[in-house]
Amino acid sequence: MIPKIPLADWVDTFVDFLTDKLEPFFDLISEGIGNFVDFLVFILTSIPPILLILIFAGIALWLTRWTNALFTGVGLWLIYNLDYWEATLDTLALVLTAVVISIIIGIPIGIWMSQSDRARNIILPVLDFMQTMPAFVYLIPAILFFGIGMVPGIIASVIFAMPPTIRLTNLGIRQVPEDLIEAANAFGSSTKQRLLKVQLPLATPTIMAGINQSVMLSLSMVVISSLVGAPGLGADVYRAVSQVKVGIGFEAGLAIVILAIVLDRLSQNIGKQKQN
Amino acid sequence: MSQAKIEVRNVTKVFGKSPQQGIKMLNEGLTKKQILEKSGMTVGVNKANFEIKAGEIFVIMGLSGSGKSTLVRMFNRLIDPTDGQVLIDGQDIVKMKPEQLREIRRTKLSMVFQRFALFPHRTVLSNTEYGLEIKGADKLERKQKAMEALELVGLKGYENSYPSELSGGMQQRVGLARALANNPDILLMDEAFSALDPLIRKDMQNELLELQEKMEKTIIFITHDLDEALRLGDRIALMKDGSIVQVGTPEEILTNPANDYVERFVEDVDLSKVLTASHVMKRPEKILLDRGPRVALQIMKDVGISSVYIVDKKQKLLGAVTAQDAADAVKNSKTLEEVMTHDVETIAPDTLIADMFERVANATLPLAVIDENHRLLGIIVRGAVLAALAGDEIQLNGNGVN
């Protein structure tokens, strides 16, 4: 019989090695992300809640229909009324940070994938792996590298939520009709000109759909993130579950759902505004 | 020295795993079909050799899959030839480095596409500006040249529309304007009018011919439609299975098909839309006005016809006289001038047969073919028209009356 392969030991060794050698690097990332989130939370909390609610409703009105604006206003007010306002802002900061990082890293990777079949063939299985691995598993190395709190929660969210942005950026660019690419080339466009003037503008709706999915996925990570100490609505849900408090669990869960719907409507319509 | 604008030398394209292998098989004399069966590779273009002169409309014609698009895409290297040379103004484009190639695409060659290929996120103006923008022209120059091009194709006033708001014909005008704004020497048009409905298509053909009179570009026009080829082409190249089968003027192709393939291609053509008055006209019997009715009568008797045309010393058409009127004049000692009819139906030599059927059928006298100076060139007799349409080559003139 073949003895059990010590896969777990290998992974442990590898992670130990990383923590050991790359500690300054992780510290730097941790600090950068931490500062960004703190800053975001600071801004959000320094705006009076009612004013912030009105701002959100106003954005919804500008981007979409008045029904969405109404829902945004009433929904956020309900959260405020139920006294989940600060937790919601923590969660919002977490989600926004995760999405911003997903965009900053994901779109360039998506572009790279779209330009090279080899890159695509390497990256696609990695994305599959990232999405099928249970999200819990990411928490372990996240704690090791980044400690406890908001930052490991964000890192785990990014890993889980970034793939759609990458995939749809690649897809959007590859879906640009062949004859438009031919036209761009026939007029002597360089690769960069073709990308900036033709491919990216035409891929924008698809890329926005990817970002929208990333938003929703990172929201779906908030409860899991609370396991590593990320504050916010997820922590409230987690506490309610562990203490079997049904009422509180429902309230916190409802706040997450409202936030999800608001963010979904907003992020769905950001790209479309221009065309009307 | 009249150097060719584009020289195509031995240009070959093989699609597939090992194109060089395909070249070898072609050299061994295998056909496109045999190569496909043996190796799974497709011969797109097989050793094309011809020259395109500056300022001509050169039509490439052939059935679907015969390699037209592949061939024309090798002129600007949207497709890289497997073998051979394409010389543009003496420079081999196949050997060019990417920057050189971009430069030549920006300055010398523009392309018009079958499905228009307009950028949907850009306005008509901004589509038209694309080539200039890529070249780095400044905003003012871009706008000015693009507006000129739009005006040329009759789209002034639409510059702020989006392509999706325009009809097919208008969209292709934008495609043409986009190509012209760059002021290239050479226009590549791949089935540029094939997606348009027949009436619009004919308008566009006429407009292209009019534009060409002003611009004198070198135009490579691809089509699978013989009528279109004959209307537009100064010369036509016929392709089959990737090979060039015949290159010649429309007339040469029609009257002297190189082989069965060309002949079959040409067979279906509606001759009435190709042949003109000058192809079917006969030598007119004519006399000078001062010769008198007796001479007129004599000529008619000699040749066995019932009317004769009257011209002045410069061959200008004055009218006609019938045998009956001439006899009348002799009896009553009148002059020709008194009995002739001035009202003779005339047509221009480049009138298509299709456009003169009705008049030929209704006219009492044969139609008189006259040039712009009103000089009598020939006459159209009903029988000759019918014979020509039936494909009787003996009835056809070269470029005028022999």
Ligand SMILES: Nc1ncnc2c1ncn2[C@@H]1O[C@H](COP(=O)(O)OP(=O)(O)OP(=O)(O)O)[C@@H](O)[C@H]1O
């Ligand atoms: N990228 C490609 N890969 C493989 N084979 C190709 C490719 N492009 C064209 N071919 C083949 O090359 C041959 C010539 O194609 P091409 O498109 O040049 O024909 P065409 O004369 O333009 O036809 P159509 O009138 O349908 O546009 C065809 O047999 C086609 O299947």
Ligand SMILES: [Mg+2]
């Ligand atoms: Mg084609």
